[in-house]
Amino acid sequence: MxxxxxxxxxxxxxxxxxxxxxxxxxxxxxxxxxxxxxxxxxxxxxxxxxxxxxxxxxxxxxxxxxxxxxxxxxxxxxxxxxxxxxxxxxxxxxxxxxxxxxxxxxxxxxxxxxxxxxxxxxxxxxxxxxxxxxxxxxxxxxxxxxxxxxxxxxxxxxxxxxxxxxxxxxxxxxxxxxxxxxxxxxxxxxxxxxxxxxxxxxxxxxxxxxxxxxxxGHVSELDCRIFGSGGHGSQPHAAVDAIHVACKIVDGLHSIVSRNVKYSDTAVISVCSIHAGTAYNVLPPHCDIKATIRDLDPEVFALLTKRIHEVVHNTAAAYGARAELEIRSLYPxxxxxxxxxxxxxxxxxxxxxxxxxxxxxxxxxxxxxxxxxxxxxxxxxxxxxxxxxxxxxxxxxxxxxxxxxxxxxxxxxxxxxxxxxxxxxxxxxx
Amino acid sequence: MxxxxxxxxxxxxxxxxxxxxxxxxxxxxxxxxxxxxxxxxxxxxxxxxxxxxxxxxxxxxxxxxxxxxxxxxxxxxxxxxxxxxxxxxxxxxxxxxxxxxxxxxxxxxxxxxxxxxxxxxxxxxxxxxxxxxxxxxxxxxxxxxxxxxxxxxxxxxxxxxxxxxxxxxxxxxxxxxxxxxxxxxxxxxxxxxxxxxxxxxxxxxxxxxxxxxxxxGHVSELDCRIFGSGGHGSQPHAAVDAIHVACKIVDGLHSIVSRNVKYSDTAVISVCSIHAGTAYNVLPPHCDIKATIRDLDPEVFALLTKRIHEVVHNTAAAYGARAELEIRSLYPxxxxxxxxxxxxxxxxxxxxxxxxxxxxxxxxxxxxxxxxxxxxxxxxxxxxxxxxxxxxxxxxxxxxxxxxxxxxxxxxxxxxxxxxxxxxxxxxxx
The missing domain is CATH 3.40.630.10 (Zn peptidases)
Structure with missing residues (x-):
């Protein structure tokens, strides 16, 4: 040039x-x-x-x-x-x-x-x-x-x-x-x-x-706590398994860019932290995930936040769990x-x-x-x-x-x- | 009686x-x-x-x-x-x-x-x-x-x-x-x-x-570390996302009892701990899971261990990751x-x-x-x-x-x- x-x-x-x-x-x-x-x-x-x-x-x-x-x-x-x-x-x-x-x-x-x-x-x-x-x-x-x-x-x-x-x-x-x-x-x-x-x-x-x-990129942070109900690992039927639900949610979140964002738009959702439980045999009462969200366009960000809320809350509900979700928009x-x-x-x-x-x-x-x-x-x-x-x-x-x-x-x-x-x-x- | x-x-x-x-x-x-x-x-x-x-x-x-x-x-x-x-x-x-x-x-x-x-x-x-x-x-x-x-x-x-x-x-x-x-x-x-x-x-x-x-029950413990390759959360294409793979594995493990164990047999697999990452924006290099495994029959246990190995290693391979897996049989x-x-x-x-x-x-x-x-x-x-x-x-x-x-x-x-x-x-x- x-x-x-x-x-x-x-x-x-x-x-x-x-x-x-x-x-x-x-x-x-x-x-x-x-x-x-x-x-x-x-x-x-x-x-x-x-x-x-x-x-x-x-x-x-x-x-x-x-x-x-x-x-x-x-x-x-x-x-x-x-x-x-x-x-x-x-x-x-x-x-x-x-x-x-x-x-x-x-x-x-x-x-x-x-x-x-x-x-x-x-x-x-x-x-x-x-x-x-x-x-x-x-x-x-x-x-x-x-x-x-x-x-x-x-x-x-x-x-x-x-x-x-x-x-x-x-x-x-x-x-x-x-x-x-x-x-x-x-x-x-x-x-x-x-x-x-x-x-x-x-x-x-x-x-x-x-x-x-x-x-x-515009960067946002996601915090999500999935509340199940804890219990003994040998009795999952008597618990709501927060880890199981969290893994479904992570999978759902990672599907948003490929399934909901148009191929010509730019976006990334990465779950970078997941933590729950300590013992081998105790189903923990909740599971925490953290993610970073990137986009270049406020309309894409609006789509991402809408889909994230849908994925998190509906997936939790599907398993009898409950989720607290916060998305913080940081630097534009x-x-x-x-x-x-x-x-x-x-x-x-x-x-x-x-x-x-x-x-x-x-x-x-x-x-x-x-x-x-x-x-x-x-x-x-x-x-x-x-x-x-x-x-x-x-x-x-x-x-x-x-x-x-x-x-x-x-x-x-x-x-x-x-x-x-x-x-x-x-x-x-x- | x-x-x-x-x-x-x-x-x-x-x-x-x-x-x-x-x-x-x-x-x-x-x-x-x-x-x-x-x-x-x-x-x-x-x-x-x-x-x-x-x-x-x-x-x-x-x-x-x-x-x-x-x-x-x-x-x-x-x-x-x-x-x-x-x-x-x-x-x-x-x-x-x-x-x-x-x-x-x-x-x-x-x-x-x-x-x-x-x-x-x-x-x-x-x-x-x-x-x-x-x-x-x-x-x-x-x-x-x-x-x-x-x-x-x-x-x-x-x-x-x-x-x-x-x-x-x-x-x-x-x-x-x-x-x-x-x-x-x-x-x-x-x-x-x-x-x-x-x-x-x-x-x-x-x-x-x-x-x-x-x-x-016969109780066994499972330890699994999924190795991806870490990276910046905004660059998942340049990483192998260990959390993503771990969540697929958890989902696969939780399918074994319902899909592979006969309805008249008794078994439980519960992932009770999952840990990876600290920051919002750093894809961690690995993800650790712990699970408890229960059964009442050595033949069922053999089936569980076979299926667990298949799920863990093949799922990891499907995403370019690698897994270390240990199953320890404890009390019979x-x-x-x-x-x-x-x-x-x-x-x-x-x-x-x-x-x-x-x-x-x-x-x-x-x-x-x-x-x-x-x-x-x-x-x-x-x-x-x-x-x-x-x-x-x-x-x-x-x-x-x-x-x-x-x-x-x-x-x-x-x-x-x-x-x-x-x-x-x-x-x-x-």
Whole structure:
């Protein structure tokens, strides 16, 4: 696919000069190397959602040292922060404008597999690990910010004083979710467009995955307790066997996608936990199941919930049992806006080559609360390849995962190119 | 049903004089009251299987005080004991003869529901409880022994010196089972017949349940681990869903009795435990199930095990999963011998009335390791009604259960009548 042109003076393309300038700004300046160091510090100090205290303080320290005044940093939603970097150029007549760039902050409750010998910046926090690359997302955004904040390169002076680059430092992406409370606090007020990215552990460094429309799943959780009546295992006739009923229900739930959802729609129901009983010979009084539900379309979700209720309650009734069922809708689907997706795709093709950008593997059904930002404002969430330089890919949430630092300069360049495009500043990188 | 006559001088019947004599020996003598006191002591000091140290010492104390010499008591199989009470009459030409009477000793790992205010002899051992009435079984057997040992009543002098009443004090009936190691130690050597009883919590005091042939179930345990391959709940296509396969297997296992076992045969398969997974969104790598299997016939058991293997392994294979399966055959079925059952039934009808003896509810599929004694020698295991005098029955293994002391004199009389019948001593109760 060739890169597209646009009607805004080449804002959505990068010339060879632009790319050379980005290389100088991000890599030649030493910012990328500094960001890699920062990434390793953050990796060694992972913190769980809404407990990112060391993390937040470190980012504030880096930004403050680079010249961000205290009043430009707003704490909100527990450990979330918004940092506004305004231009130092003359105010523009068509302002204000604001582009928001987001990083997530939190680690996962996992023990890192690597030893300190194998990974010098291994987690120093027992049972917590940056296994999803949020350390790298932070370092990438900080790299772009440090370039912007470095007055010696003249970039910021090309940004009007009524234009803002807003950094969204979002806690607790892994749950319970910092994006929604940030939006509720008002972080999207004045924002014109919002962008963010996630590393893609199975694609080589230098590739991008992006798609318009639904790109990541709407996720819901299901809790169900099936109440039978317990009894001795030798006397099933005198009991209502909750395990028997639960297994019928699991089978029924797993039939919904293949029997009720149209083949062209996307949905997943997975029962991931089932627990009942302790002894060999005591029929337990109830059986608990947990499931995850994914979809990309509210109408499909409505169908799923309707069918789940029918399957659970009617199956229970068929065996004289009773069920309590709760379905909790969590993060909505990440739905990329058309125009902003086109900007990301076009810039990605300019920066990485036309063949390096694809929609392979998308939409995916993993969840992201970046969706709340996209519900509030136009924007795009994209992926940057980050497979290990040697060896097989290690997926996110695996205890052997580590962010590939090769992503950092690419992401920083993409952010700078997006600032240029989103703020309509064709000469930003001249 | 009328009581039957026999060709052995009325040995299997009790006259009104016999019954009056039994009443005097057991109740009038004060033995029953003493046995009730003993029962309450034992109830307050329950001990788990193969840990019946206080229990065993108490029984030895009672027997020793009543005149049993130390050499008549043989320790075996950890906390099991055999106590031989031999006659003091002249040796009989047709001797030796020996009748064995068995009590179990152990409590259950349960916390008694009643408070010390509600039940003065409530368990004083945290988390252990006589919830199956073994305290009452012991007291009943001790009552019969105390009558035998009381030289003032002249009973023992009517027993030839080469005739033995053997008390089997068996530990760990609730598992892992003391009967088999006792038999292996040699406790049945020289024994002609063996008898024992269990309380029957749903029948009124003064009733008896007994049946010839299979009376309690052969019990087996099943452990099965289904190995899929784990993954993210949103990516079931990339996993092998162990929970899905396990539920298919549970359903298949529960079809065996209705689809493969003949309607006239008796069998139960109950999956009583299923465990897999912890999170909502992580497909676990395996799922564990436990089941109990009951039957009354080795041929039926062979069919069950064949079908279980077929269902488990073929179902797993159908979904690309793999299963590890273990079936452990535990206590065999309790199979009452014809002649000894007829003796018990006949004596029960004499003692309690013809209408008080039935086979209602038998065979049952609960398990008992009395089966090992019956595999070694002819005998009969019977039930004596022990429902609460007021209120609804409380089943064994319920934390609100208590043995009904009204059983004790009835059981003691039955034991004495069985000694008379089994040792062929028609004048024992004259």
């Amino acid at each position: 060739a890169s597209t042109t646009d009607a805004t003076g080449g804002l959505f393309e990068l010339s060879e000069d632009h790319k050379a300038r980005l290389e100088e700004l991000v890599v030649g300046s030493g910012v990328a190397a500094k960001a890699v160091e920062l990434r390793h510090f953050l990796h060694a100090h992972p913190e769980l959602g809404f407990a990112e205290h060391v993390t937040g303080a470190k980012l504030v320290e880096v930004l403050t040292e680079a010249g961000v005044p205290a009043e430009a940093i707003t704490d909100m939603a527990q450990t979330c922060k918004v940092v506004d970097i305004v231009g130092t150029g003359p105010a523009a007549a068509d302002g204000p404008r604001c582009v928001a760039l987001r990083t997530d902050l939190d680690g996962l409750p996992m023990e890192e597999a690597a030893s300190a010998e194998e990974l010098p910046y291994r987690s120093t926090h027992d049972g917590v690990m940056h296994a999803c690359g949020h350390d790298g997302h932070m370092a990438s955004l900080m790299a772009a910010a440090l370039v912007l904040l470095d007055e010696s390169n003249g970039l910021r002076a090309r940004i009007p004083s009524n234009y803002t680059v807003r950094l969204l430092l979002q806690a607790a992406e892994e749950r319970p979710g910092g994006a929604l409370p940030m939006v509720e606090f008002g972080c999207m007020e004045g924002v014109d467009e919002v962008y963010g990215f996630h590393n893609w552990p199975s694609g080589p460094v230098g590739t991008m995955q992006v798609i318009e429309g639904p790109t990541m 689907a990440v739905v990329n806006h058309a125009e902003q997706t086109q900007i990301v795709r076009s810039l990605g093709q300019s920066l990485l080559g036309a063949d390096a950008v694809s929609s392979d593997g998308l939409p995916m059904l993993a969840a992201e609360d970046f969706s709340y930002f996209l519900e509030a404002r136009p924007g795009c969430f994209f992926f940057l390849g980050g497979a290990p330089d040697n060896g097989d890919p290690v997926m996110c949430h695996n205890d052997g995962y580590d962010f590939n630092d090769g992503i950092i300069p690419i992401a920083a360049k993409m952010y700078l190119a997006l600032i240029r495009a989103s703020l309509r500043l064709p000469s930003l990188l001249d | 009328a009581s039957t006559t026999d060709a052995t001088g009325g040995l299997f019947e009790l006259s009104e004089d016999h019954k009056a004599r039994l009443e005097e020996l057991v109740v009038g003598s004060g033995v029953a009251a003493k046995a009730v006191e003993l029962r309450h002591f034992l109830h307050a000091h329950p001990e788990l299987g193969f840990a019946e140290h206080v229990t065993g010492a108490k029984l030895v104390e009672v027997l020793t005080e009543a005149g049993v010499p130390a050499e008549a008591i043989t320790d075996m199989a950890q906390t099991c004991k055999v106590v031989d009470i031999v006659g003091t009459g002249p040796a009989a030409a047709d001797g030796p003869r020996c009748v064995a009477l068995r009590t179990d000793l152990d409590g259950l790992p349960m916390e008694e529901a009643a408070s010390a205010e509600e039940l003065p002899y409530r368990s004083t051992h945290d988390g252990v409880m006589h919830a199956c009435g073994h305290d009452g079984h012991m007291a009943s057997l001790m009552a019969a022994a105390l009558v035998l040992l009381d030289e003032s009543n002249g009973l023992r002098a009517r027993i030839p010196s080469n005739y033995t009443v053997r008390l089997l004090l068996q530990a760990a009936e609730e598992r892992p089972g003391g009967a088999l190691p006792m038999v292996e130690f040699g406790c049945m050597e020289g024994v002609d017949e063996v008898y024992g009883f269990h309380n029957w919590p749903s029948g009124p005091v003064g009733t008896m349940q007994v049946i010839e042939g299979p009376t309690m 079925a309790v199979v009452n011998h014809a002649e000894q059952t007829q003796i018990v039934r006949s004596l029960g009808q004499s003692l309690l009335g013809a209408d008080a003896v039935s086979s209602d509810g038998l065979p049952m599929l609960a398990a008992e390791d009395f089966s090992y004694f019956l595999e070694a020698r002819p005998g009969c295991f019977f039930f004596l009604g022990g429902a609460p005098d007021n209120g609804d029955p409380v089943m064994c293994h319920n934390d609100g259960y208590d043995f009904n002391d009204g059983i004790i004199p009835i059981a003691a009389k039955m034991y004495l009548a069985l000694i008379r019948a089994s040792l062929r001593l028609p004048s024992l109760l004259d």
